[in-house]
Amino acid sequence: MGAILAPLVVVLGERVPFAVFGMAGILSGLLVFYLPETMNKPLYDTMAGLEEGEKTPCKEMGKVHTNHAGPMNSNSHWTDEDDSSASIEEEFCNLTENTNMNGNKFDKALIEFYMKIKVKRLKRKIMSTKIRDPSTPYHQPKKARIEHAETTVSTRYSGKLFSSVIKRLTPKKISMIEEYGMDCMLKFIKTDVPLRFVKWIASVFDTNASEIQLTKKFIPVTKQTIHNILDLPIGGIELVPDCEAGREFLLSHFLVSSIPNVNFFANKLISGEHLSDKDIFICFMSVCFTSFLCPNSSVLPSTQYFHIFKDCKNVRRYDLSKFVYDWLVSSIRSFKQAVKKLSKRTITFGGCHYVLAVAYLDSVEFGLNSLPDEYPRMLVWKGNRIRQYSDMDKNSSNSFGKRPLKRLVPASVDRSFGKDSCRKFPKAFSSPFNFNGKLKSMFSSFLTEQVIEDIVHVVLTNNIGKPKDFESWSQSLVCDVLN
Numbered sequence: 001m002g003a004i005l006a007p008l009v010v011v012l013g014e015r016v017p018f019a020v021f022g023m024a025g026i027l028s029g030l031l032v033f034y035l036p037e038t039m040n041k042p043l044y045d046t047m048a049g050l051e052e053g054e055k056t057p058c059k060e061m062g063k064v065h066t067n068h069a070g071p072m073n074s075n076s077h078w079t080d081e082d083d084s085s086a087s088i089e090e091e092f093c094n095l096t097e098n099t100n101m102n103g104n105k106f107d108k109a110l111i112e113f114y115m116k117i118k119v120k121r122l123k124r125k126i127m128s129t130k131i132r133d134p135s136t137p138y139h140q141p142k143k144a145r146i147e148h149a150e151t152t153v154s155t156r157y158s159g160k161l162f163s164s165v166i167k168r169l170t171p172k173k174i175s176m177i178e179e180y181g182m183d184c185m186l187k188f189i190k191t192d193v194p195l196r197f198v199k200w201i202a203s204v205f206d207t208n209a210s211e212i213q214l215t216k217k218f219i220p221v222t223k224q225t226i227h228n229i230l231d232l233p234i235g236g237i238e239l240v241p242d243c244e245a246g247r248e249f250l251l252s253h254f255l256v257s258s259i260p261n262v263n264f265f266a267n268k269l270i271s272g273e274h275l276s277d278k279d280i281f282i283c284f285m286s287v288c289f290t291s292f293l294c295p296n297s298s299v300l301p302s303t304q305y306f307h308i309f310k311d312c313k314n315v316r317r318y319d320l321s322k323f324v325y326d327w328l329v330s331s332i333r334s335f336k337q338a339v340k341k342l343s344k345r346t347i348t349f350g351g352c353h354y355v356l357a358v359a360y361l362d363s364v365e366f367g368l369n370s371l372p373d374e375y376p377r378m379l380v381w382k383g384n385r386i387r388q389y390s391d392m393d394k395n396s397s398n399s400f401g402k403r404p405l406k407r408l409v410p411a412s413v414d415r416s417f418g419k420d421s422c423r424k425f426p427k428a429f430s431s432p433f434n435f436n437g438k439l440k441s442m443f444s445s446f447l448t449e450q451v452i453e454d455i456v457h458v459v460l461t462n463n464i465g466k467p468k469d470f471e472s473w474s475q476s477l478v479c480d481v482l483n
Contacts, residue, residue, distance in 0.1 A: 156295040157353045161266065163190035165287050168270040176277045177284055181316030184231035185288050189382040191354060197390040198353045199335075200400050201360050207333045212360055217405050219363045221356075223325040224479065227442075229358050230293075231376035234321040235442045235483060239308060246306030253282070253309075261299045262290040282309045293320075294327040297348040317445075328352055357386050364393055365406045375434070435459070435475050443482050 002024075009020050166186060169177075174186060205212050205221075212219040227234040250259065265283040268275060275283065290301040305323065308315055331351030358381045366389065371380045395402045439452045459478060463471040 156291070156297060156299060156348065156350065157193075158291040158295070159188070159191055159193060159354060161262070162287060162292040163188060165266050165269055165284070169284075173269065173280050173284070176280045179277075180281045180312050181233070182281070182285065182288075184376070184378075185284075185292075187231070187376070187378050188292070191382050192384050192387045193353045193357050194387050194390055195349070195353070196398065197386075197400060198356055199349055200398070201356050202332045202335050202349060203339070204401075205332050205336075205356075207329050207336070210329060212363075214401055214405070219360060219405065221325075221328075221359050223319070223322040224476075224483070225359050226321040226325045226328075226352075226355055228375065229355050229362075229377045229381075230321075230324070231378065232320040232324060233316050234319060236317045236319045236445060237314075239305060239318045239320065239323040241304035242307045243303045246303035249310055250303060250306045259300045259303065262287055262301060265290075265301075278309075278312050281312050281315075285309065285315070292354070293324050293352055294350075295352075296331075296350045324352060324355070328355060332356075354381075354386075357381075357390070361386065361389050361393075363405050364389075365404050366392065438475075438479070439482075442479065447482075 009017050166188060169186075177183060177186060201212060204214060209218075210221055212221065223234060226232060247259065251257070254260070265286040268283045269280070269287070286301055286306075289305060294302065294305070296302055308318055328351035331349065335349045358377055361381070362377060369389075369392070371385070374380050390400065393400045393403045436452065436456045439447070439455060440449070443452070455478065459474055463474055
Protein backbone atom coordinates (compact mmCIF):
# COMPACT_ATOMS: atom_id res chain seq x y z
CA MET A 1 0.00 0.00 0.00
CA GLY A 2 2.89 2.34 0.83
CA ALA A 3 4.51 1.71 -2.54
CA ILE A 4 1.23 2.51 -4.30
CA LEU A 5 0.50 5.72 -2.40
CA ALA A 6 4.06 7.10 -2.30
CA PRO A 7 4.03 8.46 -5.91
CA LEU A 8 0.68 10.13 -5.32
CA VAL A 9 1.98 11.85 -2.18
CA VAL A 10 5.01 13.15 -4.05
CA VAL A 11 2.74 14.70 -6.69
CA LEU A 12 1.17 16.93 -4.02
CA GLY A 13 4.43 18.90 -3.94
CA GLU A 14 5.81 21.54 -1.57
CA ARG A 15 5.88 20.47 2.12
CA VAL A 16 3.10 17.90 2.06
CA PRO A 17 5.29 14.86 1.12
CA PHE A 18 7.78 15.65 3.90
CA ALA A 19 5.01 16.00 6.45
CA VAL A 20 3.31 12.74 5.41
CA PHE A 21 6.53 10.70 5.41
CA GLY A 22 7.69 12.22 8.70
CA MET A 23 4.40 11.53 10.47
CA ALA A 24 4.41 7.97 9.18
CA GLY A 25 7.85 7.38 10.74
CA ILE A 26 6.86 8.96 14.07
CA LEU A 27 3.60 6.98 14.19
CA SER A 28 5.37 3.68 13.53
CA GLY A 29 7.89 4.47 16.29
CA LEU A 30 5.09 5.11 18.80
CA LEU A 31 3.31 1.87 17.89
CA VAL A 32 6.39 -0.10 18.87
CA PHE A 33 5.61 0.56 22.55
CA TYR A 34 2.39 -1.49 22.20
CA LEU A 35 4.25 -4.63 21.09
CA PRO A 36 4.52 -7.43 23.71
CA GLU A 37 7.74 -7.73 25.71
CA THR A 38 10.11 -10.50 24.46
CA MET A 39 12.91 -10.16 27.01
CA ASN A 40 13.69 -13.54 28.69
CA LYS A 41 10.84 -15.14 26.76
CA PRO A 42 11.12 -18.02 24.27
CA LEU A 43 11.05 -16.98 20.61
CA TYR A 44 9.43 -19.62 18.38
CA ASP A 45 10.02 -20.12 14.68
CA THR A 46 6.61 -21.64 13.88
CA MET A 47 3.02 -21.34 15.11
CA ALA A 48 3.12 -25.01 16.11
CA GLY A 49 6.06 -24.32 18.39
CA LEU A 50 4.21 -21.37 19.92
CA GLU A 51 1.10 -23.43 20.65
CA GLU A 52 3.15 -26.27 22.11
CA GLY A 53 5.12 -23.83 24.27
CA GLU A 54 1.94 -22.36 25.70
CA LYS A 55 0.70 -25.80 26.68
CA THR A 56 3.94 -27.21 28.11
CA PRO A 57 6.38 -24.36 28.54
CA CYS A 58 8.77 -26.27 30.77
CA LYS A 59 9.33 -29.54 28.94
CA GLU A 60 13.03 -29.12 28.41
CA MET A 61 15.68 -28.32 30.96
CA GLY A 62 17.19 -25.55 28.91
CA LYS A 63 13.90 -23.67 28.70
CA VAL A 64 13.42 -23.75 32.46
CA HIS A 65 16.78 -22.21 33.22
CA THR A 66 17.29 -19.88 30.32
CA ASN A 67 13.79 -18.60 29.54
CA HIS A 68 12.38 -17.78 32.98
CA ALA A 69 9.55 -15.70 31.51
CA GLY A 70 7.62 -18.48 29.83
CA PRO A 71 3.78 -18.41 29.84
CA MET A 72 3.45 -16.08 32.83
CA ASN A 73 0.60 -13.77 33.59
CA SER A 74 0.89 -10.32 32.06
CA ASN A 75 1.19 -8.74 35.52
CA SER A 76 3.95 -11.05 36.81
CA HIS A 77 7.57 -10.10 36.33
CA TRP A 78 11.00 -10.72 37.84
CA THR A 79 12.29 -8.18 40.27
CA ASP A 80 15.37 -9.18 42.28
CA GLU A 81 17.75 -12.14 42.42
CA ASP A 82 16.65 -12.96 45.97
CA ASP A 83 13.13 -14.12 44.98
CA SER A 84 12.06 -17.19 46.89
CA SER A 85 12.15 -20.63 45.27
CA ALA A 86 8.45 -21.09 46.08
CA SER A 87 7.35 -18.19 43.88
CA ILE A 88 9.55 -19.51 41.06
CA GLU A 89 7.97 -22.95 41.29
CA GLU A 90 4.43 -21.48 41.17
CA GLU A 91 5.14 -19.58 37.99
CA PHE A 92 6.73 -22.60 36.26
CA CYS A 93 3.96 -25.16 36.20
CA ASN A 94 4.51 -26.63 39.69
CA LEU A 95 7.95 -28.14 39.03
CA THR A 96 8.74 -28.48 42.74
CA GLU A 97 9.44 -32.20 42.51
CA ASN A 98 11.75 -31.94 39.47
CA THR A 99 13.66 -28.83 40.44
CA ASN A 100 16.61 -30.66 42.04
CA MET A 101 16.84 -33.20 39.22
CA ASN A 102 16.76 -30.54 36.50
CA GLY A 103 19.30 -28.46 38.39
CA ASN A 104 21.73 -31.37 38.48
CA LYS A 105 21.29 -31.99 34.75
CA PHE A 106 21.85 -28.34 34.02
CA ASP A 107 25.02 -28.28 36.10
CA LYS A 108 26.32 -31.33 34.25
CA ALA A 109 25.51 -29.72 30.91
CA LEU A 110 27.36 -26.55 31.91
CA ILE A 111 30.43 -28.52 33.01
CA GLU A 112 30.42 -30.55 29.79
CA PHE A 113 30.13 -27.42 27.66
CA TYR A 114 32.93 -25.74 29.63
CA MET A 115 35.24 -28.74 29.16
CA LYS A 116 34.60 -28.80 25.41
CA ILE A 117 35.56 -25.13 25.10
CA LYS A 118 38.73 -25.65 27.13
CA VAL A 119 39.74 -28.68 25.01
CA LYS A 120 39.26 -26.73 21.78
CA ARG A 121 41.38 -23.86 23.05
CA LEU A 122 44.09 -26.26 24.18
CA LYS A 123 44.15 -27.96 20.77
CA ARG A 124 44.48 -24.61 19.00
CA LYS A 125 47.34 -23.62 21.27
CA ILE A 126 49.18 -26.89 20.65
CA MET A 127 48.69 -26.68 16.87
CA SER A 128 49.86 -23.08 16.71
CA THR A 129 52.98 -24.06 18.68
CA LYS A 130 53.77 -26.88 16.21
CA ILE A 131 53.19 -24.80 13.10
CA ARG A 132 55.18 -21.81 14.33
CA ASP A 133 58.77 -21.65 13.14
CA PRO A 134 60.93 -22.60 16.18
CA SER A 135 63.69 -20.25 15.00
CA THR A 136 61.33 -17.28 15.35
CA PRO A 137 60.79 -16.14 18.97
CA TYR A 138 57.15 -16.11 19.98
CA HIS A 139 57.49 -12.75 21.73
CA GLN A 140 58.16 -11.03 18.40
CA PRO A 141 55.30 -8.99 16.92
CA LYS A 142 52.98 -10.65 14.45
CA LYS A 143 54.38 -8.75 11.46
CA ALA A 144 57.92 -9.89 12.23
CA ARG A 145 56.82 -13.51 12.60
CA ILE A 146 55.01 -13.40 9.24
CA GLU A 147 58.09 -12.04 7.46
CA HIS A 148 60.28 -14.89 8.75
CA ALA A 149 57.69 -17.64 8.33
CA GLU A 150 57.61 -19.83 5.25
CA THR A 151 54.82 -18.99 2.85
CA THR A 152 52.36 -21.87 2.59
CA VAL A 153 51.43 -21.87 -1.08
CA SER A 154 49.83 -24.65 -3.04
CA THR A 155 52.07 -25.93 -5.81
CA ARG A 156 52.48 -29.27 -7.62
CA TYR A 157 56.09 -28.69 -8.68
CA SER A 158 58.32 -31.15 -6.79
CA GLY A 159 61.96 -31.33 -7.80
CA LYS A 160 62.52 -33.23 -4.56
CA LEU A 161 60.25 -36.09 -5.69
CA PHE A 162 61.85 -36.25 -9.12
CA SER A 163 65.42 -36.25 -7.76
CA SER A 164 64.57 -38.93 -5.17
CA VAL A 165 63.21 -41.18 -7.93
CA ILE A 166 66.40 -40.69 -9.96
CA LYS A 167 68.57 -41.62 -6.97
CA ARG A 168 66.70 -44.90 -6.40
CA LEU A 169 66.80 -46.10 -10.00
CA THR A 170 68.70 -49.33 -10.58
CA PRO A 171 71.47 -49.49 -13.22
CA LYS A 172 69.18 -51.55 -15.44
CA LYS A 173 66.44 -48.92 -15.36
CA ILE A 174 68.98 -46.17 -15.98
CA SER A 175 70.31 -47.99 -19.04
CA MET A 176 66.75 -48.41 -20.38
CA ILE A 177 66.06 -44.69 -20.03
CA GLU A 178 69.36 -43.87 -21.76
CA GLU A 179 68.51 -46.27 -24.55
CA TYR A 180 65.29 -44.39 -25.25
CA GLY A 181 67.27 -41.14 -25.52
CA MET A 182 66.20 -39.30 -22.35
CA ASP A 183 69.45 -39.60 -20.41
CA CYS A 184 69.53 -35.78 -20.19
CA MET A 185 66.93 -35.84 -17.41
CA LEU A 186 69.05 -38.26 -15.35
CA LYS A 187 71.55 -35.42 -14.79
CA PHE A 188 69.15 -33.51 -12.56
CA ILE A 189 70.22 -33.17 -8.93
CA LYS A 190 67.98 -32.05 -6.09
CA THR A 191 67.76 -28.25 -6.18
CA ASP A 192 66.02 -25.89 -3.79
CA VAL A 193 63.93 -23.40 -5.78
CA PRO A 194 62.30 -20.67 -3.61
CA LEU A 195 58.66 -20.33 -4.59
CA ARG A 196 58.56 -16.64 -3.71
CA PHE A 197 61.47 -16.00 -6.08
CA VAL A 198 59.81 -17.89 -8.94
CA LYS A 199 56.51 -16.07 -8.45
CA TRP A 200 58.31 -12.74 -8.58
CA ILE A 201 59.88 -13.69 -11.93
CA ALA A 202 56.46 -14.76 -13.21
CA SER A 203 54.96 -11.42 -12.14
CA VAL A 204 57.48 -9.50 -14.31
CA PHE A 205 57.29 -11.93 -17.25
CA ASP A 206 55.64 -10.62 -20.41
CA THR A 207 53.92 -13.58 -22.08
CA ASN A 208 53.30 -11.68 -25.32
CA ALA A 209 56.96 -10.77 -25.84
CA SER A 210 58.21 -13.95 -24.09
CA GLU A 211 60.71 -12.12 -21.95
CA ILE A 212 61.41 -11.14 -18.38
CA GLN A 213 60.95 -7.38 -18.26
CA LEU A 214 62.81 -5.32 -15.67
CA THR A 215 63.44 -1.57 -15.60
CA LYS A 216 64.65 -0.85 -19.16
CA LYS A 217 66.12 -4.37 -19.28
CA PHE A 218 64.83 -7.50 -20.98
CA ILE A 219 65.73 -11.19 -20.68
CA PRO A 220 64.34 -13.22 -23.61
CA VAL A 221 63.09 -16.74 -22.89
CA THR A 222 62.57 -19.15 -25.80
CA LYS A 223 62.58 -22.86 -26.42
CA GLN A 224 66.33 -22.55 -26.99
CA THR A 225 66.59 -21.41 -23.36
CA ILE A 226 64.86 -24.61 -22.27
CA HIS A 227 67.28 -26.66 -24.37
CA ASN A 228 70.34 -24.87 -22.98
CA ILE A 229 69.23 -25.54 -19.41
CA LEU A 230 67.81 -29.08 -19.62
CA ASP A 231 69.32 -30.41 -22.87
CA LEU A 232 65.90 -31.61 -24.02
CA PRO A 233 65.39 -32.50 -27.71
CA ILE A 234 64.73 -29.47 -29.89
CA GLY A 235 63.75 -28.85 -33.51
CA GLY A 236 61.94 -32.14 -34.06
CA ILE A 237 58.30 -33.14 -34.46
CA GLU A 238 55.88 -30.76 -32.77
CA LEU A 239 54.10 -32.35 -29.82
CA VAL A 240 50.41 -31.64 -30.33
CA PRO A 241 48.38 -32.10 -27.10
CA ASP A 242 45.72 -34.80 -27.31
CA CYS A 243 43.94 -35.40 -24.01
CA GLU A 244 41.53 -38.08 -25.25
CA ALA A 245 44.21 -40.19 -26.91
CA GLY A 246 46.50 -39.82 -23.90
CA ARG A 247 43.78 -40.79 -21.44
CA GLU A 248 42.74 -43.80 -23.51
CA PHE A 249 46.34 -45.02 -23.78
CA LEU A 250 47.05 -44.55 -20.06
CA LEU A 251 43.93 -46.39 -18.86
CA SER A 252 44.35 -49.29 -21.29
CA HIS A 253 48.11 -49.69 -20.79
CA PHE A 254 48.07 -49.83 -16.98
CA LEU A 255 44.60 -51.43 -16.74
CA VAL A 256 43.16 -48.79 -14.39
CA SER A 257 39.70 -47.24 -14.30
CA SER A 258 40.81 -43.68 -13.52
CA ILE A 259 43.90 -41.54 -13.95
CA PRO A 260 46.36 -42.41 -11.13
CA ASN A 261 48.40 -39.76 -9.33
CA VAL A 262 52.12 -39.27 -9.69
CA ASN A 263 52.92 -41.51 -6.70
CA PHE A 264 51.51 -44.46 -8.63
CA PHE A 265 54.29 -44.16 -11.22
CA ALA A 266 56.99 -43.29 -8.66
CA ASN A 267 56.18 -46.34 -6.53
CA LYS A 268 56.37 -48.62 -9.54
CA LEU A 269 59.91 -47.42 -10.23
CA ILE A 270 61.30 -47.61 -6.69
CA SER A 271 59.35 -50.55 -5.25
CA GLY A 272 61.32 -53.23 -7.10
CA GLU A 273 58.27 -54.35 -9.07
CA HIS A 274 59.12 -56.19 -12.27
CA LEU A 275 58.46 -53.84 -15.19
CA SER A 276 59.01 -54.11 -18.88
CA ASP A 277 61.45 -51.75 -20.59
CA LYS A 278 58.56 -49.71 -21.98
CA ASP A 279 56.84 -49.46 -18.58
CA ILE A 280 60.08 -48.28 -16.97
CA PHE A 281 60.39 -45.47 -19.50
CA ILE A 282 56.70 -44.48 -19.30
CA CYS A 283 56.73 -44.37 -15.49
CA PHE A 284 59.94 -42.33 -15.44
CA MET A 285 58.68 -39.82 -18.00
CA SER A 286 55.33 -39.57 -16.18
CA VAL A 287 57.11 -38.57 -12.97
CA CYS A 288 59.39 -36.26 -14.95
CA PHE A 289 56.55 -34.43 -16.72
CA THR A 290 54.14 -34.31 -13.77
CA SER A 291 56.51 -33.20 -11.00
CA PHE A 292 59.25 -31.34 -12.87
CA LEU A 293 58.80 -30.38 -16.53
CA CYS A 294 55.07 -29.69 -16.82
CA PRO A 295 53.42 -29.64 -13.36
CA ASN A 296 49.87 -28.37 -13.12
CA SER A 297 47.45 -27.51 -10.32
CA SER A 298 46.47 -31.15 -9.75
CA VAL A 299 48.27 -34.15 -8.29
CA LEU A 300 47.03 -36.13 -11.28
CA PRO A 301 49.20 -36.09 -14.42
CA SER A 302 47.93 -34.29 -17.47
CA THR A 303 46.88 -36.56 -20.33
CA GLN A 304 47.96 -34.08 -23.02
CA TYR A 305 51.29 -35.81 -23.71
CA PHE A 306 50.71 -39.50 -22.91
CA HIS A 307 49.88 -40.41 -26.49
CA ILE A 308 53.55 -40.01 -27.49
CA PHE A 309 54.42 -43.03 -25.32
CA LYS A 310 52.68 -45.37 -27.75
CA ASP A 311 56.03 -45.46 -29.55
CA CYS A 312 58.66 -44.83 -26.89
CA LYS A 313 61.57 -45.09 -29.33
CA ASN A 314 60.37 -41.97 -31.16
CA VAL A 315 59.86 -39.79 -28.08
CA ARG A 316 63.27 -38.14 -28.56
CA ARG A 317 62.19 -37.04 -32.04
CA TYR A 318 59.58 -34.69 -30.58
CA ASP A 319 60.34 -31.04 -29.91
CA LEU A 320 60.08 -31.40 -26.12
CA SER A 321 61.86 -28.10 -25.53
CA LYS A 322 59.05 -26.24 -27.30
CA PHE A 323 56.37 -28.20 -25.44
CA VAL A 324 57.92 -27.38 -22.03
CA TYR A 325 58.35 -23.75 -23.11
CA ASP A 326 54.70 -23.45 -24.22
CA TRP A 327 53.54 -25.07 -20.97
CA LEU A 328 55.60 -22.62 -18.91
CA VAL A 329 54.30 -19.55 -20.76
CA SER A 330 50.71 -20.81 -20.47
CA SER A 331 51.17 -21.37 -16.72
CA ILE A 332 52.57 -17.87 -16.27
CA ARG A 333 49.66 -16.40 -18.21
CA SER A 334 47.14 -18.25 -16.00
CA PHE A 335 49.03 -17.18 -12.89
CA LYS A 336 49.00 -13.49 -13.84
CA GLN A 337 45.29 -13.60 -14.63
CA ALA A 338 44.51 -15.23 -11.27
CA VAL A 339 46.61 -12.68 -9.36
CA LYS A 340 44.18 -9.96 -10.47
CA LYS A 341 41.39 -11.65 -8.51
CA LEU A 342 43.12 -13.48 -5.64
CA SER A 343 46.15 -13.12 -3.42
CA LYS A 344 49.47 -14.26 -4.88
CA ARG A 345 50.06 -16.50 -1.85
CA THR A 346 46.96 -18.62 -2.49
CA ILE A 347 47.46 -19.30 -6.21
CA THR A 348 48.90 -22.50 -7.59
CA PHE A 349 51.68 -21.83 -10.07
CA GLY A 350 52.44 -24.53 -12.65
CA GLY A 351 55.27 -24.85 -15.15
CA CYS A 352 58.91 -25.73 -14.57
CA HIS A 353 60.04 -23.50 -11.70
CA TYR A 354 63.64 -24.61 -12.13
CA VAL A 355 63.87 -23.41 -15.74
CA LEU A 356 62.35 -20.02 -14.95
CA ALA A 357 64.75 -19.43 -12.05
CA VAL A 358 67.86 -20.50 -14.00
CA ALA A 359 66.87 -18.46 -17.07
CA TYR A 360 66.80 -15.34 -14.90
CA LEU A 361 69.89 -16.03 -12.78
CA ASP A 362 72.01 -16.89 -15.83
CA SER A 363 71.45 -13.33 -17.07
CA VAL A 364 72.37 -11.62 -13.77
CA GLU A 365 75.90 -10.37 -13.15
CA PHE A 366 77.33 -11.78 -9.91
CA GLY A 367 80.92 -10.61 -10.39
CA LEU A 368 83.49 -12.83 -8.67
CA ASN A 369 80.70 -15.19 -7.60
CA SER A 370 79.73 -15.99 -11.20
CA LEU A 371 79.30 -19.67 -11.95
CA PRO A 372 81.32 -21.45 -14.67
CA ASP A 373 79.94 -21.59 -18.21
CA GLU A 374 79.04 -25.24 -18.58
CA TYR A 375 76.49 -26.89 -20.84
CA PRO A 376 73.80 -27.90 -20.04
CA ARG A 377 73.17 -25.41 -17.23
CA MET A 378 71.54 -28.16 -15.19
CA LEU A 379 75.06 -29.34 -14.29
CA VAL A 380 75.84 -25.97 -12.67
CA TRP A 381 72.63 -24.93 -10.94
CA LYS A 382 72.16 -27.63 -8.33
CA GLY A 383 71.90 -28.01 -4.58
CA ASN A 384 71.24 -24.70 -2.78
CA ARG A 385 72.76 -22.45 -5.43
CA ILE A 386 69.47 -21.06 -6.70
CA ARG A 387 68.44 -20.06 -3.17
CA GLN A 388 71.87 -18.58 -2.39
CA TYR A 389 72.07 -16.52 -5.58
CA SER A 390 68.45 -15.39 -5.34
CA ASP A 391 69.20 -14.07 -1.83
CA MET A 392 72.10 -12.09 -3.30
CA ASP A 393 69.65 -10.51 -5.77
CA LYS A 394 66.97 -9.74 -3.16
CA ASN A 395 65.78 -6.19 -2.58
CA SER A 396 63.27 -6.99 0.15
CA SER A 397 61.27 -9.94 1.42
CA ASN A 398 58.98 -9.88 -1.64
CA SER A 399 61.10 -8.26 -4.35
CA PHE A 400 64.24 -9.10 -6.29
CA GLY A 401 66.28 -7.54 -9.10
CA LYS A 402 68.95 -5.87 -7.01
CA ARG A 403 71.96 -6.81 -9.16
CA PRO A 404 72.63 -5.65 -12.75
CA LEU A 405 72.18 -7.85 -15.78
CA LYS A 406 74.98 -9.20 -17.94
CA ARG A 407 75.81 -7.52 -21.20
CA LEU A 408 74.39 -10.06 -23.59
CA VAL A 409 75.87 -8.69 -26.84
CA PRO A 410 78.09 -5.79 -27.93
CA ALA A 411 76.29 -2.43 -28.01
CA SER A 412 76.98 -1.96 -31.74
CA VAL A 413 75.32 -5.26 -32.55
CA ASP A 414 72.36 -4.63 -30.29
CA ARG A 415 71.21 -1.71 -32.45
CA SER A 416 71.21 -3.75 -35.63
CA PHE A 417 69.45 -6.98 -34.66
CA GLY A 418 66.39 -8.02 -32.71
CA LYS A 419 66.21 -9.29 -29.16
CA ASP A 420 65.76 -12.95 -30.06
CA SER A 421 69.22 -13.02 -31.63
CA CYS A 422 70.88 -11.25 -28.69
CA ARG A 423 71.02 -14.19 -26.36
CA LYS A 424 74.28 -14.98 -24.64
CA PHE A 425 75.47 -18.57 -24.97
CA PRO A 426 78.04 -20.17 -22.68
CA LYS A 427 81.68 -19.58 -23.47
CA ALA A 428 82.21 -23.29 -23.94
CA PHE A 429 79.69 -23.11 -26.77
CA SER A 430 81.98 -20.83 -28.83
CA SER A 431 84.61 -23.51 -29.48
CA PRO A 432 84.49 -25.22 -32.93
CA PHE A 433 83.90 -28.66 -31.44
CA ASN A 434 80.97 -27.58 -29.27
CA PHE A 435 79.42 -25.50 -32.05
CA ASN A 436 79.67 -28.43 -34.45
CA GLY A 437 78.13 -30.81 -31.90
CA LYS A 438 75.39 -28.31 -31.13
CA LEU A 439 74.37 -28.04 -34.77
CA LYS A 440 74.36 -31.83 -35.14
CA SER A 441 72.15 -32.32 -32.09
CA MET A 442 69.69 -29.65 -33.22
CA PHE A 443 69.55 -29.96 -37.02
CA SER A 444 70.89 -33.39 -37.98
CA SER A 445 67.34 -34.42 -38.93
CA PHE A 446 67.39 -32.24 -42.07
CA LEU A 447 71.06 -31.21 -42.51
CA THR A 448 73.86 -33.51 -43.59
CA GLU A 449 77.20 -33.62 -41.79
CA GLN A 450 78.93 -31.96 -44.73
CA VAL A 451 76.52 -29.01 -44.67
CA ILE A 452 76.98 -28.61 -40.91
CA GLU A 453 80.78 -28.64 -41.27
CA ASP A 454 80.57 -25.99 -44.01
CA ILE A 455 78.41 -23.75 -41.77
CA VAL A 456 80.89 -24.10 -38.90
CA HIS A 457 83.79 -23.29 -41.23
CA VAL A 458 82.09 -20.13 -42.56
CA VAL A 459 81.23 -18.87 -39.06
CA LEU A 460 84.72 -19.48 -37.68
CA THR A 461 86.39 -17.89 -40.71
CA ASN A 462 84.33 -14.69 -40.41
CA ASN A 463 84.99 -14.41 -36.66
CA ILE A 464 88.81 -14.54 -36.81
CA GLY A 465 90.22 -11.69 -34.74
CA LYS A 466 86.85 -10.62 -33.34
CA PRO A 467 85.79 -10.59 -29.64
CA LYS A 468 84.44 -13.75 -28.06
CA ASP A 469 81.11 -12.06 -27.33
CA PHE A 470 80.67 -11.36 -31.03
CA GLU A 471 81.59 -14.95 -31.89
CA SER A 472 79.02 -16.32 -29.41
CA TRP A 473 76.39 -13.96 -30.75
CA SER A 474 77.04 -14.98 -34.37
CA GLN A 475 76.69 -18.65 -33.50
CA SER A 476 73.41 -18.01 -31.70
CA LEU A 477 72.22 -16.04 -34.74
CA VAL A 478 72.92 -19.02 -36.98
CA CYS A 479 70.88 -21.27 -34.70
CA ASP A 480 67.97 -18.81 -34.71
CA VAL A 481 67.98 -18.60 -38.50
CA LEU A 482 68.02 -22.38 -38.87
CA ASN A 483 65.17 -22.72 -36.36
